[in-house]
Amino acid sequence: MTYPPTPPRATDALLADLRRDLPRSALSSGPETTAPYAADRSGNRPDGVPLAVVHAANSDHVRTTLRRAHALRIPVVPRGTGTGLAGGANAGTDSVVLDLSRMNRILDLDPHEQIAVVEPGVIIAELDHAAGEFGLRYAPDPASAAISTIGGNIATNAGGLRCAKYGVTRDAVLGLDVVLADGTAIRTGSRAVRGVAGYDLTALLIGSEGTLGVITAATVRLRPLPEATVTVAASFATFAEGANAVTALTAARLEPSMAELLDGPVLAAVDDAQGTDLRLHGGALLLLQWEGRSAAADAEGAVQLLWKRATSIETTNDPAETDRLLAARRLALPSLERLGRVLIEGIAVPRTQLASAVREITAIAERRGVRIFTFAHASDGSLHPVLVLDSDTPGIPDAARHAAGDIFRTALRLGGTLTGEHGAGTLKRNWLAQELGPEQHALQQRLKAAFDPHLILNPGKAL
Template structure:
C-alpha cells in the first residue's frame, strides 16, 4: 500500500491545486495532496506516515501569510489544520485560553470579551487568520507597542514533532523557568520544527476606555520626530501608527476622504485603561507641537473615525493594483531615516511605494504597488528595502516571517555561525528534513 492509500485510510485527503498565499509566491508545481485532519491524533498519524515515507509536509491554516511560509510545491503534502478550530477553554480567573490552531484570531478575541478579557495581539488579518498561523510567524499588529507580539501571549504549546510524537511545552502559569524555553522556540519557527496543534494563551483585561488622538504633519520627518518624542517622554500609547503622504493620497482616492490636504504624513495614537484620559491628553500635546493640525477623540465613535484611515490603508492600495506587502523593522530612533530611504528606493526604481508603520516599535510596511506581472524593478525595490533595514541596524521582517521570500536575506542578517545553530536545531528535531522544507532558513 502506497503513502496516499495509507493516509486516506486514516484522514480525509483531497487533490491539491497549486498552492499560494497572500505573498503571491507559488510552489514549483501542484502539491501531492491535501490532508485535512480534524483531530490531534489525525495530525500525528499524517506526520508519522509522511516521515516513514520521506514525504515533505507543509503545515497550513488559513493561507493568509505574506512571505510564502505555507506554500507547498511538487511532491509535498499540504497538512491543513484549519479543521482543528475549537476554543477548548477560557478561564476568566487565570485569564488564559486553550485553543486549537484553526481558531480565527478575531473569534478568540470575541469569545474572550464575553468574560471582560481580550486576546491582545491584533494582526491586520485578525478576521481571517488563524491562531496557528499567528504562532508560526510570531505575528504582530497595531497593539504590539503596549501588549507585545504573539510570543508574549503564548504560555504553552502542544506540538507534533516530525516523527509523530506529541509534546507539550510551557505551562498555564504566568511565571515558570523549568528547562529550556521550548515554547518560544516553536513560536515564529514557521512550522519547520513541529506542527502546533494546541496553544495556551494569555488574555488581558478588556480596557474600560480607549481614546484616540491624530495629528497631520508637513513631512514624514516631523511625524517621526513626534513619535520619537513620545518615547523620550515615556508616554505609553496602546497604538502608534504613522502613514506617509503616498498612503494618504491613495486612501483619499479610494475612500473619498481629504487626508492628504492636511499634510504629508499622519500619526494616529491610542491610549487605553484606567488612565486613558490623562495619557491621551499628554500624547495629544506632544503630537500637536509640530503638527499642521490635530484632533483628540473623546468617545468610541470619534476614536473609530480617527482610526479609519489606518484600517483602510492596505485595502485602498490593493484597490488600484497588485501589492508586494513588505515588512521591515528598524530601531525607533531611525524611523525617519527609514522613511527617507524608502522614498529614495521608490524614485530609483520608478515604482510606487506606499508606507505605513507601527511607529511605536519601528515596524514599517512599505507596500510596492504595481500593475500586471511582478517586474524585475519591483523585485529590486524589495531587495533594496531589505538592505535598507539592515543598514539601519534593523531586521528584514518584524512580523510576517521569512518563508520562501526572504531566505537569502536571513543569512545576510544573522551570519553563518547563527545560521549553523538554526540548522543544528532543525536537524535535531527533524532529521529527515520533512517539515516545511525550504522555508525560514
C-alpha cells in the same frame, strides 16, 4: 539548507496511506482541488501545485499525516487561512498541505486565570470576542484579526496594533501542543504565567514558521479590557515628521498602547477605496491610543506636544469614532490590493532610525522606478514598505527585486532586521544568513535537523 528530492513512487504510497487512515472528508487530491492551496497572500507563487490537502479536524489527523509523510520523506506544509505575506505557506509539487482551519475550537476560557486554550484555526477576532464576554481580550491585535488564525500568528510571531504596550504574539503565549515531524506529540510550557523548567521550547517554536513542528493547540494569556481608551489621530506634512513625532513622544515618556503611521500614498489608496478624505489633511497619518485610568491625561499631554508638529489633530473616546479612525490602518492593505499585486515587506529598525529608514525607502522607490507604499508600527520601529506591482506581470520584476534588496540592506545598515513580523518565508530566506552570520545560521540549521531530521516540515522556508 539542501532539501532531498522526493523518493520515486513515494507520493503514490502516501496517498494510499492517507486514503486508508483518514476520513474521506479529510483528504483532497488532484490539481483542480489543491491549486487554491498552493500560495498564501504574498503574491509569490511556487512552481506546480500540491499533491494533496489534508483538512485536519483534530490532532489525530495531524499525527497520522506527519507520521506517514515522515516515513516516506514527503514535504508537509502547515496552513491556516493563507493570509501570510512572506510565502510561508506556499506549497509546490509533491508536497502535502496540512490545512488546520477546521481545528477552530476554543477549548477552554478561564476568566479567573485569564487564559484561553485554543486550536490553531481559531480566528483572532473570534477569540477576542469570546474573551470580551468576560471583560477580557487577547491583546495582540494584527490588522488581519478578522481573517487570520492564532496558529498562523504564532508561526510568524505576529505583531499588531497594540504591540507598543503588550508586545508581540510571543508575549501572549504560555504553552503549546505540538506535533513533531515524525508524528510525536509534545506539550511545552504550562498554564502558569511564569515557568523556567528546561529550555524554552515554547519561545523557540513561536516564529518558526512551521519548520520545527505543527501547532495543534495553544494556551494564551488574556488581559482585562481597559477602563478607558482615548484615540488621537494626528496628520503631518510628511511621513518623516510623523516618525519624529513618535520619537518625541517616547522621549517625553508619553508612550501609547498603539502608534500606527501611514504615508501619503497609503492614505490616497484608502481614500480611493473607501471614499474618505484622509490625504487632504497631510502627507502622513499617525494613529495613537492610550488606555487605562490615566488615558485622558496622557492623551492630552501628547496633543500638547504634537500641536507643534501636526497639521491637524482629532481626539475621541467614543468607540464608534475610534473604529472609524482605526479603519484607515485596518483597511490599508486591502486598499493597496485594489491597485495591483502587492509584495509586502516587514523590516524593523531602532526607533530612533525610523525617519531615516523612511527617507531611504522613498529614495529607493525613485531610484528603482517602483511604487512603494509604507505604513508602520511606529512605536517599535517596525515598517511595512509595500511594493505594488502590475497585476498582469508574472513573477517578481527585476526592479522590484532590486528594490526589496535595497530595503533589506537599509534595515541592516541602520541596525535593524529583515523581518519584524510575517516571518522570512520564501521572500527573505536568501537574505537571512547575511543577518544571522555564518555561526548562528549553522546553529539554527542544526536545530532544524534535530526537530526534523528528514527536513519534511515546510521545506524552503525561514532557513
